Amino acid sequence: MKKVLLLILIASMFIALPAVKSYAFVTQDTTATAPDDIQFTEVGSAQDSAANGVVKDSVKKDTVKASPTVKTNKTADTEKLTLWQTFIKGLFGGFLAFLMPCIFPMVPLTISYFTKRAGSKKKGIWQAIIYGISIIVIYVVFGLLITILFGSSKLNELSSSGWFNFAFFILLIVFAISFFGAFEITLPSSFVNKIDQKADSSKGLGGIFFMAASLALVSFSCTGPIIGTLLVEASSKGNVLGPAVGMFGFALALALPFTLSAIFPGFLNSMPKSGGWLNSVKVCLGFLELALALKFLSAADLVWHWEWFDREVFLCLWIVIFVLMGIYLLGKIKFSHDSDLPYVSVPRLFLAILSFSFAVYILPGLWGAPVSTLSGLAPPMNTQDFVLGGNVQASVASSEFPAKVKYSDVLHPPRGFNAFFDLEEGLAYAKKVNKPLIIDFTGHACVNCRKMEDKIWINPEVGRLIKEEFVLVQLYVDERSAKVPTNQVHYSSILRKNTEDLGAWNADFQATKYNSNSQPFYVLAGHDLNTLVAPQGAIFDAKEYALYLQSALDIFKGKKQTNE
Numbered sequence: 001m002k003k004v005l006l007l008i009l010i011a012s013m014f015i016a017l018p019a020v021k022s023y024a025f026v027t028q029d030t031t032a033t034a035p036d037d038i039q040f041t042e043v044g045s046a047q048d049s050a051a052n053g054v055v056k057d058s059v060k061k062d063t064v065k066a067s068p069t070v071k072t073n074k075t076a077d078t079e080k081l082t083l084w085q086t087f088i089k090g091l092f093g094g095f096l097a098f099l100m101p102c103i104f105p106m107v108p109l110t111i112s113y114f115t116k117r118a119g120s121k122k123k124g125i126w127q128a129i130i131y132g133i134s135i136i137v138i139y140v141v142f143g144l145l146i147t148i149l150f151g152s153s154k155l156n157e158l159s160s161s162g163w164f165n166f167a168f169f170i171l172l173i174v175f176a177i178s179f180f181g182a183f184e185i186t187l188p189s190s191f192v193n194k195i196d197q198k199a200d201s202s203k204g205l206g207g208i209f210f211m212a213a214s215l216a217l218v219s220f221s222c223t224g225p226i227i228g229t230l231l232v233e234a235s236s237k238g239n240v241l242g243p244a245v246g247m248f249g250f251a252l253a254l255a256l257p258f259t260l261s262a263i264f265p266g267f268l269n270s271m272p273k274s275g276g277w278l279n280s281v282k283v284c285l286g287f288l289e290l291a292l293a294l295k296f297l298s299a300a301d302l303v304w305h306w307e308w309f310d311r312e313v314f315l316c317l318w319i320v321i322f323v324l325m326g327i328y329l330l331g332k333i334k335f336s337h338d339s340d341l342p343y344v345s346v347p348r349l350f351l352a353i354l355s356f357s358f359a360v361y362i363l364p365g366l367w368g369a370p371v372s373t374l375s376g377l378a379p380p381m382n383t384q385d386f387v388l389g390g391n392v393q394a395s396v397a398s399s400e401f402p403a404k405v406k407y408s409d410v411l412h413p414p415r416g417f418n419a420f421f422d423l424e425e426g427l428a429y430a431k432k433v434n435k436p437l438i439i440d441f442t443g444h445a446c447v448n449c450r451k452m453e454d455k456i457w458i459n460p461e462v463g464r465l466i467k468e469e470f471v472l473v474q475l476y477v478d479e480r481s482a483k484v485p486t487n488q489v490h491y492s493s494i495l496r497k498n499t500e501d502l503g504a505w506n507a508d509f510q511a512t513k514y515n516s517n518s519q520p521f522y523v524l525a526g527h528d529l530n531t532l533v534a535p536q537g538a539i540f541d542a543k544e545y546a547l548y549l550q551s552a553l554d555i556f557k558g559k560k561q562t563n564e
Helices: 002-020 058-062 074-098 106-118 121-150 152-159 162-179 189-201 205-218 220-235 242-263 265-270 276-304 311-329 346-367 423-433 447-456 460-469 502-514 542-563
Strands: 437-442 471-476 521-525
Touching: 074 220, 074 242, 121 205, 121 242, 162 276, 220 242, 276 311, 311 346, 423 437, 423 471, 447 542, 460 542, 471 502, 502 521, 521 542
Parallel strands: 437 471
Antiparallel strands: 437 521
16 A cells, blocks of 8 residues: 555656746736736826836837737636646645655554543544644645745746745755755754643643644654745745645645544554655655756756756756666665665556656757657757757748847847847837737746747747747846846836846836736737737647737738728
8 A cells, every 4th residue: 555655646746747846827917917015107107117208218118108908818717727736736745745754653643642632532533623724724824924024026026036046956955965864954942842842731722733833843854845845836926825825735635634534543544554665755755856956956047147057967967866766766776764675566666667767758858859848847948059950940031130139149039939139129120021029028937938938839830920920029027137228227116126137127118018027928019019919928729829829910910901
């Protein structure tokens, strides 16, 4: 039983891994995407910097006229989907935490304590339910505190920060080393002891609550890395409810076995015995934490333009990590807390095969294969130094495209595409060739931006439309190294700072003009920069995205014929 359970959990982790870090998931509401603590200025109002003449560049003058209010039915669905994903990941993380050596052996002891303390089975069940609810309350409150302290806008800003990503790379490395058994992450013993004393001295509901708090604190050495990873993932989406929803899923999965064991004693008897297999789960999680940490290092590399942690380096490290994980499952690597492995069980063998197979699956990516499972996690294809078969041809209609565009020394388009990185330059070219614009608000650390480029834009029809029928303008909202001209610098009441760098200017323009602060955010616009169709976020369906592009193109051509 215990081995089958281990097989299911680790296999599920492999399946869920590509979605584990869906950073900066899109919020597609173009009428109310701003967080509560930010006040958007109305375009054209007295407060708007573009209208009162603070900005004197031609683009800002063109954008004084407000675009029509756009509503999309996908907004609520996307937000719900994001929260459901966060909840499910929290649930999965809670079940994994339950299998940690710090928690799993405590189940029979806790249930036995409740039964003896209550004096009757009915009362013991009631106290176990209160115990489970207390666990949920503790973790949900913790999740809410994260949002209260930082705010959704700050979390969204941090997720695109190089320092934020590098700090969490270090943090996840520490978590992985802890899971490997080098040390344990514990809270101050004095604080834990005080909570234990409260649990012993208090009676009634208060005592049960402090027992739940004791569990949370004592088990922190095992649950801390899982909680930390979950909170990073939830917080980076910028959704105000993300951390609380993630913690609710985590706590629900953690509390459920305790409650079920009290209500159904047979459930306790069917649970596997404690043993060395618990540490195997912990070590495998360490390997996964190690792999996941590299995503944050990649984001920092892109934001800071180190240009050394490219796609090949990332894939090489992932291959090595999963090969080592397979070797560990076969018992050829042993850590300090591991028990002796006299033989390799069938489940461990299949898990090792799964790990080796995943490493082999990644291998062709070293020569330019898409490796769609890692889309958004791995660095973009334009960081690949070598692609088998040569470079993909850029836009067909590129004879008039400038040989060098503004900011191309630090920013690069997706492989096979031509793009502008300055709105004014892109707009001028669009007028010259008489084509509509795709204004792609994107970011270096935006996972879904890369997934769209790696999985959707490579579709032949989508690629044809973008390359031949539109002018692509990619506006990076987290680009700090490139500075805008002095005449474009202005104070942003939204960002509460001057738009001295390109990222700040683009972020202010997105919020001011299109009332959105999330990425990816695609605006299909005419030469007046007003929307042709409703702006959208990530659309992970190539046919639907192609129809979306075609609908805007049809409207643009219709307007052009009318004007003619």
